[in-house]
Amino acid sequence: MAALVSSVLLVLVVAVLVNTAQSLELHFYRNSCPQAELVVKRVMQKHFSIDPSLPAGLLRLHFHDCFVRGCDASVLVDSTRKNIAEKEAPPNLTLRGFEVIDEIKLELEKQCQGIVSCADILALATRDGVALAGGSAYALPTGRRDGTVSSFFDVHIPGPSFSVADALQAFQNINLDIQDLTTLLASTPQFKLDTSFYQGVLEEAAVLKLDQELAFTDITRKLALDYVNRPKVFRRKFARAMIKLGN
Template identity: 75%
Template sequence: MATALYITLLLLSHTISTALSLELHFYRKSCPRAELIVKSVLQRHVKKDPSIPAGLLRLHFHDCFIRGCDASVLLDSTEENIAEKEAPPNLTLRTYDVIDDIKAELEKECKGIVSCADILAMATRDGVAFSGGEEYALPTGRRDGKISRMSEVHLPGPSFSVQGALAAFQSINLDLEDLTTLLGAHTIGVAHCGLSFSNRLYNFTGKGDQDPALDPFYAANLKKLKCKGPNDNTTIVEMDPGSSRTFDLGYYKLLLKRRGLLQSDAALTTNAAVKSAITRLVNSPLEVFFKEFGLSMEKMGRVQVLTGSQGEIRKHCAVVNS
């Protein structure tokens, strides 16, 4: 018993010490222009494609949920190993090219200094700001992992209940408040019809029925204008229609109108504590959401990070160093 407690405390101490070793402006001496370069390259991409911030948010989430925020989701498969990006939930991830472009510019500026994990975290933060949100504080100093396995990918899905999603969040030391706040990122998100929500429109219980929790008018519009059938795996639908490129409270307002696109979105309002938190955010100044979102993003960004001599600084984000 004493031995088990000692080991638990040792692991906890290790987790806390590595997370605390992140610091604001980590590259101020080793690569002073690092954050400026990230922002500049990202801005060029966003001007061409305003949906990129949403893609970066999803990529960052999927990275941090598996092995922590170590850029393992960026690694390609090899002959010996099938990587995380090949797992079904990750097949629709994108913006890898944005991370690669930023990495290339940083390698020109300061070779072998800035990690891919930090690039992804910084680009995500800047993407939120470019979408109308606020630039939250982001400690850096992460290093890149060397392991990426498809078999390890277990993520909260579009049909998860609140308890199921919460269990996934708690597994990486996030709580119900973080869950509520971080799902606010869906305000600039999109979803694939057949892969994410068509069952709610066409076959909710396996009897060709519609999810009764979904606003009928909203469901009719989705059928008529967007989702063409239960097997439509190509159509992409905005999760916050009319405001999907602006980081705001639109997603939460839709939830209270029973217009959450995913079943996991709609489930949020079935939990009294979550619904109360959503109502509070909707009735508060937008800056309150920005502040709480930034705090939860910083907390998530510390999950199981590699620092110091752990991991490596990849030369190319898609492959480990030889």
């Protein structure tokens, strides 16, 4: 009997995991909220015209969200008397872009109340920000669900003082690899999405420890050289890394 129960539980767990993995799809809101992606794009265009550094803020916000419990918008949750949320953790105190996500959510609620998740709003806004900053536009699967747990104590984000090895370990924990790490590091505060970051790395002009080490690690140096020489390859791989991060 115990073996039978264990087998049934295993099947249920696998079924849940498969269902979760297959829940994201392109144009998830095509029927339930067909204007969703257009609304996100319009609000992003408006704010980008006022603040061209917005994409960098949203990318960092999205990254910090995905790094803790997956891309579930838990970083957007406010603290309560009984719970200190992710927002309050030291790495998240300088995050910005919350008001833009709030505005997009408000606009979407007017059109299709309770349909579009905050997790998808953040992912889509970040995607549009990448394109506005000069990156490649890319199709993004949607269908993310908002998380119900947000805890200060779960936040462990790789910082600028990390070595390449330490940062890679953290990235591998969320199914990203050395190429993704090297590629996503180009999202500087100014976030002009070009290869100037890698040029600085190769000239040993990087300031942060993690960035500096890219020039002295064989595989990351080769990637930096490739990106400097082939900007289109960089933009394509940046888009691919963003899709992996969002999944």
